Amino acid sequence: MKHTLSYWIDSVNVIRRVDEDWDRSMDPDSWTDRAASNGIIGKSLFDFISDDVTRMYIAAMVESVRVLPKTLFRPYRCDTPELKRFMMMTVTPEDDGLIRVSHALLRSEPMAKKAFFQALSYAESSKSTAFQSKMAILGIGFIRCSLCNRICQVGHNDWLEADALAVTNEAIRVVYGLCPDCLSCSF
Template identity: 25%
Template sequence: MLACDKLYMRQSDRISRSGGVCSRANLLKFQQVYYVLDPESRILWIGGEWDEFALANGGSGARSNAVLATPLAHHVAGVETRAALARMIDAVRAVQGPLRIDYRCDSPTLLRRFQMTIQPMKDGRVLMVHDLRDARGFEEALPHWHADEAAEARKCSFCGAVHQPGQGWNFAEDLGADHPAAVDYVICPGCRAQIDEVVTSLHQRRAPSTPMTGGFGPGVEG
């Protein structure tokens, strides 16, 4: 779903990272999705632009009236992603303090950066807020892809980077048309380290040692 190695170099009206280039575009209209989870992490209440976002991303089956009272985990792709999200939610419940972390949720045409805030509430409930922070059009549209836990290609749920056999990790915009059609959603080493740090710092009631709200990526394979 997340700014250590996301280094940007301005080149006239473009932004380049790791050799990949995205066209500059105006920020899309503000978009926010939020929902409340009950103590068993079932979706209790939904607000913001949930339905608009679901429909824009081909998720008609995930409209609010279809997901209420269902476990959040049923709507999260990838075993590692579900475990990481549960770990962050559990930390917020245990400490009764908020957690914030960035992640990417791209479409084939847009690089989109979101900030997720997990806020404790009474009686074991938590408020999850997803704010769209930035959106830029890819210079070259990516092929459409889908989640498949049997796929050889792995895609990080937090930064969107892709790992293919023998190729290491590459950001989606660097792959362009070579982005795989089927991906198994996982968490890359760099994003895993950031999640570890945000959870540890919350338990220790201190600020994270590295930024959690600037975006990050694969780092070094561990």
């Protein structure tokens, strides 16, 4: 499998182009069906980022590349139940006015133990004004950071690796967001 995937976005963040071998390279563990190339060209990049905080962070990063313009790098994690996958996102302004966004797998290492997650969209979970009680009703006990993939129990401040959580055979229900470390990390 190829270890870098790229797509190109225009001035309003619509995906115009993807890698030629995008479909062959898709990793079914971390990409949903809607990420097939014919499903993403012409759509906004932000259709594929489910939570508002991460969306704003990526938007700021892309906007910064547009203004400067210079290449920015952001390490992040894209874990599977079995693997910690250390990734690098590279955002590059290109001569044709498009911005290339690349996701590269740098290395991976096995999880000490498997952890399964079931994501609930932030929009769904935040319809109610009482965010925490709504999460409790929906059975969501955890927030997972979109960038570093660490997990935090709602109401706590400790962000832990997935394999440091108590063993459970059931999928852990999470909403995605950003942890304070990632949020404060400038690019």
